[in-house]
Amino acid sequence: MESSLLSLARCSHRVMLKLDAPTSSYLRWPLRLTSLSVLGGQRMHLMTKEGMILESTSVIRKRFMFYEKTAKLYTKKVNNRGLCRIAQVQFLLFKPLGGFGIQRACFGVQPARDIVKSDETYVISQRAFLQGKFDLLFSRDGIIRILEIYKELDDGYMTVMSLLFERGEVAKMLDFHRNLAEKGLLPRIFDVNQFLNGLCTGNQISAAFDLFCLVLEKGPEPTVVTYSILVRCFCYQGRLDDASRIFELMLKKGINPDLIMYSILIDGFCKEGRMEEGTQILDRALKCGIKPDVVVFSSLMAGYVRVGNMLQAFKLFKEMLKDGVTPNVVSYSTLMNGLSQSGHILEACGIFSRMLKQGLEANVLTYNSLIDGFCYLGDLREAFCVYEHMMSSHCAPDVVVNCLLVKGLCKIGRTVDALRFLLKTVSEPNSMVYNALIDAWCRLGKLGNALKTYRLLILHNLVPDVATFTLLIKGMENEGRFLEAAMLFFRMIKTGFNPDTITYCVLIDGLCKNKNVLAGMKMCDMMHENYTHPDIYVYNVLMNGLCKKGMVDELPKLLGKLFRKGLKPDIVTYNTMMSGFCSAKKISKAIELYQTMLREGLEPTVITYTILIDAFCKEGQLDEATLFFNVMLKQGSVPNVVTYSCLMDGYFKMQKMENSIALHEEMLRNHISPNIVSYSVLIDGLCKEGHLEEASQAFHDALRSGLLPDVVAYGILIHGCCKAGQLDRAIMLFDQMLVKGVKPDDLINFTLAECLHGEGHPAYSSELLQLLSKRDFRRK
Template structure:
């Protein structure tokens, strides 16, 4: 590295022959040489340096070179970059102030970028950051060397590295004046340095040159600066820059502003609003895209009031809304559920003569189809045809989907005929809508026929269509067909999803084939599919129904182990199971866990919570929770009131139950048959039969009509009282009213008869239940088996027990205790039906 403070003795040591020439050159009076003489002089000096004959300076070249001549000497040594560097350093130490541009030009032209970078570092150390990189070159002969983009780019990047942004801008201006091409990346780096150095004013001073310097395919200087300031969070500075550029009369393209607005409208809508107000205040003149960009941002956020206000401002500014503007606002209103305003704008666009396209009409029809308003959807479709716009496959498919959802399958096939008649190709969605409609109507045969036609037409079915067909088979209980179809087709064509497996699991569960459902559950893992919350919810529901509480709890926590988040339905099922199995404390702990996980509770969950509080004998907490529901946004439903009434009745607080009942009568829905059945059941338990029969009579005369449970409550009281005939009368009355008795109804009569020793009549009623296609449960078997044992008819009891096991009914603890009370004959013991205190295997 060279030093400007080097003494003359140091110079002699470094360049001994050259120093004497340097002294003589400085001793001669300065005079200006012509370009030719300067070139001759430069050539001579170049030869001296190349040959190492520095003594020639004393005899011939003892002249005082001008600065531009010094620069020409450096440039003349372009083919010898090391010599040029040696001469440049001599000129720098001798005080001739050579231009760094010249040595940079020589080095870069020879690919010595690292050396040039090192020399620039030396210059910064010796001269400071305020030295002039280009110097004060005025000779027109230098322009041929200056017009080199690589050198200018190198110098600009070096200046930016040291924060010499003013010098970088000078180099940029000089290069653009000489026609040198500067790459966009270099300009952007310089702009970043200017922004980091808070020299936005310098950008504004040379804004026109910057705009010309960036090729049209790049980002505009205006957009680059604004975006960079926004990213730094300097919103005010960005707006000040825009205002400054406009005040100085520079032209800013509105396209640049629109791009900025598009970026801001995604997540900085308020800043975008300020930007729009700035554009309206100082320019450039906005166009329809400017407004549509921000309107679209408001629509996506659901802020339709602000979107429509901007829509009106656009009209006030004399900018006519185009198709995109109308379609954006219309779509926003529809998605926000404001159908009236959306339809009003839709009609306004048509009234103004705006030719809406098939996309707008189709999306409008789709909105009304999703809402089930097929009448309005049909009107829009007719208006579309009146406007001379031909529907496409998407339009027809939307109509088909709506008609299928409404059960109008034949009309849907009429639309399907239009598609074929016009030579259009039905899409996968078209076929899936039709197949789904057929399956929901129970017409599986036609659904599979269309599925086969679809394949023949060369339209491969997707996983949704397979799911629809599998679900249709499952809902009709054709589980073997569903399994066969899913196994033979899914693996060959498309990868099955969890929805298909959920349909299979649900189908088996509805048939009470829990083991088969578990087999399907294991298949999910074999196919590499991750079960979802709905999968576990279905299995949990079956476990609860079958009384396997521990298994339901295991499945619930398996959801967390799988990395899933249980929803309100899953929590509701497991909490309700806790309630039914008399574990209210665990249920309430689960509810607290649900709230900690910020899972919103629906009214079904709230009803279970009230039930749990009553089961925990926390009556005041239940009342307070109910009052909070009344005050909050979530309105209690009929189940909520029934749960409150049932809770008070279970604790014999009939006055409180009556108070809730009066509140229920003031609601829009009022009491139902379940409500009055709860009251009748409570009155029967309290032996207040007069009031119970009075309520029952009101139900029979005025409604709501009593159901099988209502009859069961009264029958149970008569069965347990001395009046067994009253139980028979109610049973006959129920059948006359068209209410089918349940197995519980038969069990009540069987129990009453057995307690009175009338086992033959009880056996007859038992067989009548089976003839009515009712399957006796463990309770019915237990009542009759116990009745037979009491009168000593142990053989009949043993046969009933054997019949129960063959029908897949498992004995419970109550039955085992009942059987252990009796000593069967030895031959029954050898048969292995039961032993004292221990049931034997079948």
């Protein structure tokens, strides 16, 4: 087949070319050139494969229908084969167009810019020519010969830099720019910005910074756009300090930032949870007369949502409306996401209705927030109502939506319905859908079904990804099968998969939970050996493991290592360390960390304040605990049920029952639902103060609110009844506890036995307890 085609091409289409002198070139074309172009593509491939460049060129139509694929073939064949060969190919290309001989341009007789240009064909062929010519010039004389043809090009800087950029010749790009500047041939800053942006987009940060420094040194004069490109790049990399330095340098140069620059910086700080610094940037913008737009407000709201400060997020939303800035879909979706994650799904629906009334169309992210919120609460009926609304609004659900619904169904035990939903809505399930099922099974504690789903994935000829193995490793660790999790991890590596940071983080977390922190530290070192850099989440997991083991003296060392790796601690890092120091009764160290956190511009969360309040209450330092409680309120953080419980317990321990009851009532007024822990704190305090009736009332309030008292709550009230000499009520509570399916602990058994013995029934006490404890445990 190949030989016959080559023979046909040779016989029917011959090209004669003489290139002894620039004026003696001639070309004889066959009479039926158009008919031969039908098999042009196939013949071109065969001819070039045989090295017949001139013959392959002649397969082109008379009207010169030249394709990009052909241009790449030419470039490949003529690279590094000499200037004359390039001239031959280009001459053949342009002669049918009536243009001048390219060979003349190559030898300097005729400028390249004077060649007749036709359609986009010229652009393609000129690029092929330049690539070959630049290869030749670079191989011989480097950047000097490139400068010789610079003036002959229509857009020389863009042409040369584009070719160098595509080839990854960053060093030559810098050399070319430097040589141009030294010869006084400064390009437009607009062109420089394009390449600066290209380097940043390609994650070549070091090269981008070198080009930026070269522009500062040699010119042209950078604009606010130049600085914005680099600042955006540093913010995206999380290098906010470097971004701030570039910003300050711009100010020193006398260049005024615009709204875009301020937006980039504010968004960067908000994404890192550094809200105080983000707000300071906004204040600077306002002082310069720049009014924030919807993008700036949305970034700030997203930042406050990220740190759990919904109160401040809504304050900004109201401020935005007051300033006449119309919220967009992103603004509304941000608030809805925050409300859904905090369990306030009804408020999120209210925001959704307001958005629709404004005439805005919800996007996939908007619906995701609502569906995620309803699934989190286990309200799948409403979740599917939102899904139906999404479908009727012609907003096509993505894989994330389907996965959320699958997880939601599995969470409430409707796994069969989840499978039916998948078969009905997903025509070709991919690994992401199977991962959703595996994740759901693991969350339900049914690892066996998760492994069956994994085998089903293999059976359908799908390739598992790193996320699949990560989910299975996590599922094994949740069931306490740490050895199997480690074996799966190493089997995954042996199979050819490269674990990502999340996989390592999950395995390290499992090792720490298994009280094997040293193995977790070694696994962190293994990440470096495998060129996977630990992120702040990995270090947070290690710090939590050290705290749980009581190894708080190792925390400063790990913190120093974190800094040396170029990472910055986040709010979780500080909260973890403060919790560890408080548990070790080193509150002064925790306060030092709190002050350091403030200096770093991180905003304390409700968890931060709760850790400190709890520590002070346990030490009996109620004044300090109350002080931090008031500071938290002033900062706009809303105390949660844990915060109130800690403070109530502190007041009861200091025999300040009125303060504790007042806090409980305040919690109810603020629509914060008490949990069984807060009720247990209240019951315990009332019993110790001798107010058994009030304690019983609080116990029944918990039952009426749908809470199931645990063994601690029952134990407190039984002990209170025994102490008050109300044996009948204590036995009734003990019987009720068994009926509810709550298994008594040794403390309850001992308390009740001692009470019976004290009432003069030593034999009856042990007999009664044996009888009661033999009853079946049933949950009603």
